[in-house]
Amino acid sequence: MPPLLSVRDLSVVFPTRRGPVRAVDGLSFDVPRGGTLGIVGESGSGKSVTSMAVMGLHTGAEVSGSVVLDGQELTRLRERELNRLRGRRMAMVFQDPLSSLHPYYTVGEQIAEHHRVHFGSRRRVARERAVEALAEVGIPEPRRRAGEYPHQFSGGMRQRVMIATALVCEPDLLIADEPTTALDVTVQAQILDLIARVQQDRGLGVVLITHDLGVVARVAHEVLVMYGGRAVEQAPVDALFAAPAHPYTQGLLDSLPRLDDPADTPLRAIPGSPPSLLAPAPGCAFAPRCARARDRCREERPVLSGPADHPTACHFPAYEGVAS
Template sequence: MAAVLSVRDLSVSFPTPRGPVRAVDALSFDVPRGRTLGIVGESGSGKSVTSLAVMGLHSGAEVTGSVTLDGRELVGLPERELNRLRGRRMAMIFQDPLSSLHPYYTVGEQIAEHHRVHYGSGRRAARERAVEALAEVGIPEPRRRAGEYPHQFSGGMRQRVMIAMALVCEPDLLIADEPTTALDVTVQAQILELLARIQEQRGLAVVMITHDLGVVARVAHDVLVMYGGRAAEQAPVDALFAAPAHPYTRGLLDSLPRLDDPDDLPLRAIPGSPPSLLSPAPGCAFAPRCPRAAAAPEEERARCEAERPVLHGPDGHPTACHFPAYEGVTP
């Protein structure tokens, strides 16, 4: 299946007074049409930096590697060309809709402007398209609500407005950066169902960035687990949840609360802290927190600390671990 988005060896570095910080390091993945890639990991793992690099929204950062949209290279593309693609061919839903919407303009005006910029439509036609977009995302009385301001909408409704704005020009790629983090579980479910319905109708390629593995299990077809700016594991969602091969992925899954746990059982957590991206260790970034490395013989532990693992393993389920625990294999 041809990929709408193809990323190869993407690296993003930010200059600081103490030296460059490599927030994303040699990352590669594909997103075919009609599929959802879930990117998961702790805060600081490089998820949002990756999405902004795909959209070409980094200023002052060094971005290397290749990002192609339907075969067109985006890295190094002039800003004017990127502006023609952003919103029209690829769109992004940001984590906080209130800070992404202008408080002085009605939501209808903001969506309509988006349509006018890319299609050159008149004000009346763009306004009608904005009303249609609000109706498509399930906002009641869309004509009336189009004349209201962002502060007059609830959090869930503002997120629907952001989705309408992102999809009004019918892009091929949608990036959703933590779109349900600030929402209660009922509204979260409605937003996820909405995105799934629109994806099915339009054949969208979707990148869902989240730290919530429950969201990933619900909407993703494939999963990319990131740690320290690198890919730790990639797999179809069913395979990853059934048999995680990387100890970090296992740690994330074990930290989820379970209905059959006793009430007084404390929440499980991965010990330690994420690695420094300013001076990364030469070996596996997860080694200082890895229970598998801690229990391994001295020779294996030394390898984890000194040699950086690369993605390897069965087709469709590579893992960046020297001693992955694939199903049926004892670590």
């Protein structure tokens, strides 16, 4: 069965006064129906830029490559054609729900607007569908709360409203960009369980963008690790956590706190800083921060290669924990 979403050789370049910034460089991945792809990496690695490119939301950027949703190429569509797909076939949950919701309209009105735009439904019908959507995402007293404003909701409840807004038109693809940022762990777990439940009920394809590997381990089926705008490793979630092949992935895992560490054990940080995307190095972007780097790493850029189910962009990957 062909994937729901297929991205091939995606590149996003922003023109600046100091020169072009290649925020995403030759990225490829698939998302199957009912599957969850977790995209992880530090801030500035290109995760959110990738999601915006899939949705066709970049203005003033040069976007190249192929983005195919259910057999339809999106990069060649006009804005009006994309508007018919956004919210209907593909939807996005943004990082900050408070800035994504309009403060002057009730949450019910904002959810209902999506239904009216895409289905041409009457105001009363759309309003009822908005109430149903709020109930589906676990908001108590949905009819009353549909008449309230975003500032009257807690952070976790606002995130539920954003998910209800994204799902009210029953899209095939959901992109969740840091959906649990700034939420406490209890609310975070509720939001993740909510996404997983809706996915199971509807067969959604989900792209989950996060810097939190704990979130990825909980809900993702496949993991794509990004660094400096490029993919450096991709594998099923169990394989990646059991045997990370790229030193950057290993560094991300090592930086997580462990329950078996003594209480005063400091967190293991990756030394150095992410690379400049204005003047990318000729070799591996991670080489300046990598303890395993050799001359070849600094001179020759690695390509994503290796086993088909676990490719890695590293000249000296450590498959099964043994350096080659």
